Amino acid sequence: MTELLTLLSAGQTATGTQQANAANPVNMLVMLIPLVLMIVIFYFLIIRPEKKRSKKMKEMLDNLEVADEVVTAGGIIGRVLSVKEDTVLIETGSDRTKIRILKSSIAENRTVHDTQES
Numbered sequence: 147m148t149e150l151l152t153l154l155s156a157g158q159t160a161t162g163t164q165q166a167n168a169a170n171p172v173n174m175l176v177m178l179i180p181l182v183l184m185i186v187i188f189y190f191l192i193i194r195p196e197k198k199r200s201k202k203m204k205e206m207l208d209n210l211e212v213a214d215e216v217v218t219a220g221g222i223i224g225r226v227l228s229v230k231e232d233t234v235l236i237e238t239g240s241d242r243t244k245i246r247i248l249k250s251s252i253a254e255n256r257t258v259h260d261t262q263e264s
Contacts, residue, residue, distance in 0.1 A: 206252075206255050207249050207250070207252060209255075209259070210226060210229050210234065210249070210252070210255065211226065211229070211257075211259075212226055212227065212228065212229065213225060213226060213257070214226045214255055214256075214257040215255070215256040215257050216234070216236060216252050216254065216255050216256065216257075217252070217253050217254040217256060218236075218247055218251050218252055218253060219251045219252070219253045220251070222236075222238055222245065222247075223238065223256075224236030224237055224238040224245065225237050225238075227244065229249075232248060232249055232250075233246050233247065233248055233249065234246070234247055234248075234249055234252065
């Protein structure tokens, strides 16, 4: 019976020591390092490249001009006839079919423009 009490009291002191160690600021810092590293990795592998892609896409849509050859998200290839605030009128095929589409549905501008450097 005394051995059981000794074992239980030793377990309580060990638990108390572990709790004191967990409250130690160095141990808290060591536990936070993997979390901070994961956040940094997610930023550089996921968030930053996506921001670059969306910025490049917005720039391409803002620089659309008449007579540009564009490809829509649905795969339609056409030449731009007019550009409005949020829509674009394109002409497809040799039969001169005209389609009005949203600017956001344009996936690619195939026309090469000379860029002016400031």
